[in-house]
Amino acid sequence: xxxxxxxxxxxxxxxxxxxxxxxxxxxxxxxxxxxxxxxxxxxxxxxxxxxxxxxxxxxxxxxxxxxxxxxxxxxxxxxxxxxxxxxxxxxxxxxxxxxxxxxxxxxxxxxxx
Amino acid sequence: xxxxxxxxxxxxxxxxxxxxxxxxxxxxxxxxxxxxxxxxxxxxxxxxxxxxxxxxxxxxxxxxxxxxxxxxxxxxxxxxxxxxxxxxxxxxxxxxxxxxxxxxxxxxxxxxx
Numbered sequence: 001x002x003x004x005x006x007x008x009x010x011x012x013x014x015x016x017x018x019x020x021x022x023x024x025x026x027x028x029x030x031x032x033x034x035x036x037x038x039x040x041x042x043x044x045x046x047x048x049x050x051x052x053x054x055x056x057x058x059x060x061x062x063x064x065x066x067x068x069x070x071x072x073x074x075x076x077x078x079x080x081x082x083x084x085x086x087x088x089x090x091x092x093x094x095x096x097x098x099x100x101x102x103x104x105x106x107x108x109x110x111x112x113x
Numbered sequence: 114x115x116x117x118x119x120x121x122x123x124x125x126x127x128x129x130x131x132x133x134x135x136x137x138x139x140x141x142x143x144x145x146x147x148x149x150x151x152x153x154x155x156x157x158x159x160x161x162x163x164x165x166x167x168x169x170x171x172x173x174x175x176x177x178x179x180x181x182x183x184x185x186x187x188x189x190x191x192x193x194x195x196x197x198x199x200x201x202x203x204x205x206x207x208x209x210x211x212x213x214x215x216x217x218x219x220x221x222x223x224x225x226x
Contacts, residue, residue: 009153034214034215042219042220043203043217043218043219043220044156044203044217045217046214046215046216049214089155089156100146100158100161100171101158101215102158103148103155103156103157104155105153105154105155106153106155106156
């Protein structure tokens with residue numbers, strides 16, 4: 001089955017700096033890669049996703065890049081703000097009726113004011 | 114996200130008791146999921162269901178049971194066979210399985226006393 005790993009497990013940045021969170025996956029058939037943000041005590045919420053037919057996707061301060069050859073994808077947050085502090089989960093899945101989303105273990109991002 | 118309701122938000126279980134967590138969605142989604150979240154373990158899939166009256170085991174199904182008698186409802190029973198049930202439980206749904214965005218409920222905290 002799919003195995004998704006996130007590195008590093010924690011990340012601390014100064015407010016205004018950029019943060020990059022990287023994920024690797026094992027199943028070359030995976031073609032859907034969402035990112036979720038979870039604030040303390042709350043539910044995970046989708047912030048951006050990418051499908052295998054594109055290499056990069058942006059939404060304001062957030063971008064995701066995908067390298068299918070190397071089987072990794074990354075979340076980029078620019079101009080970080082304290083409210084960006086949260087746990088970020090990456091995930092991967094295939095298309096198809098029996099596929100399921102496999103999550104990484106999460107990365108705790110801390111933005112220092 | 115507001116269309117998935119989990120109850121109760123907090124639940125205490127005595128040793129040897131079965132407890133049931135409720136999950137209802139009004140999004141008309143076909144697929145529903147149960148995840149367990151422990152600190153540092155990310156999101157682990159317990160059970161999932163693609164259609165009514167059908168469900169499959171996830172990665173950590175032992176000690177849990179589910180039913181899918183109605184499209185909008187997917188209750189999870191934590192049985193006495195689950196030896197370490199204290200965790201945050203998240204119900205989720207998606208339009209269909211594979212490549213579709215998963216939306217989470219607000220979660221239920223289960224504590225064994």
